[in-house]
Amino acid sequence: MSDHKPKKILIVDDEPDVVDLLTYHLRSKGYQVESVLDPNSSIGSARSFSPDLVILDIMMPDLNGIQICRIMRADPKLKNVPIVFLTAKGEETDRIVGFENGCDDYICKPFSIKELTLRVQSILHRTSQRTADDVKRLQIGQIILDIECHQLTVEGRPIELTATEFKLLRVLMERRGRVHTREHLLINVWNYETEIETRTVDTHIRRLREKLGAEADWIETVRGVGYRMADRKAEACST
Numbered sequence: 001m002s003d004h005k006p007k008k009i010l011i012v013d014d015e016p017d018v019v020d021l022l023t024y025h026l027r028s029k030g031y032q033v034e035s036v037l038d039p040n041s042s043i044g045s046a047r048s049f050s051p052d053l054v055i056l057d058i059m060m061p062d063l064n065g066i067q068i069c070r071i072m073r074a075d076p077k078l079k080n081v082p083i084v085f086l087t088a089k090g091e092e093t094d095r096i097v098g099f100e101n102g103c104d105d106y107i108c109k110p111f112s113i114k115e116l117t118l119r120v121q122s123i124l125h126r127t128s129q130r131t132a133d134d135v136k137r138l139q140i141g142q143i144i145l146d147i148e149c150h151q152l153t154v155e156g157r158p159i160e161l162t163a164t165e166f167k168l169l170r171v172l173m174e175r176r177g178r179v180h181t182r183e184h185l186l187i188n189v190w191n192y193e194t195e196i197e198t199r200t201v202d203t204h205i206r207r208l209r210e211k212l213g214a215e216a217d218w219i220e221t222v223r224g225v226g227y228r229m230a231d232r233k234a235e236a237c238s239t
Helices: 016-028 039-049 065-074 092-100 113-133 163-174 182-189 199-218 232-238
Strands: 008-012 032-036 053-057 083-087 105-108 137-140 143-146 151-154 157-159 219-222 226-229
Touching (some): 008 016, 053 113, 065 083, 083 113, 092 105, 143 163, 143 199, 151 199, 163 226, 182 199, 199 226
Antiparallel strands (some): 137 143, 219 226
8 A cells, every 4th residue: 555654444334244354355455444333333433533434334223324424424523534335235226325325435245355445445545635636736637626726727728617616616526436416515515504406506517517618528417316526547446
């Protein structure tokens, strides 16, 4: 692993065999791993451990993974921690619910430990790159967003954005590869605390795509869920 300080991974799953398997393989890759078998202890453990990524089972007694994910996304200390759902619930509707509630990836049981490790690596790689390199200047393809100068250039040409369009593009670029529901974007871009007209999001996405021109296809529509900024390197890594 390239970082001097090992990345920290928290595993929340009530199946000891799964926890032991994941812990062994992830530690062999150099990660610092902690595990929680009791979902009721998961939030407290996450707050004290401060993980870089959480692997979270969905079907658990008392407190399920969806509920834990919602609590994390509402917690100021944990809201940006990537979450990978690991679950036996593999239907499309289950995956949509997972993404709607804020997960970053969704892996079905039984799973390939090699595939899971690659997905973990790709998520941690892009989040560490954002932290280290992309604070003042974000770039995807020929799209360059200068945060300090509040300026967008596409294929070297300056593009005028409204304040809302700039904030929307920044959220998508900063969380590249992550699916955003319309409701999530309303809260994070428009600061709405309650659900209102989600068509507002669709309208601004359409305008943003028009301004991005040939680079517009970086903004992907995830049918039935929302939008994301494509992360084609990570997709190639996990397929």
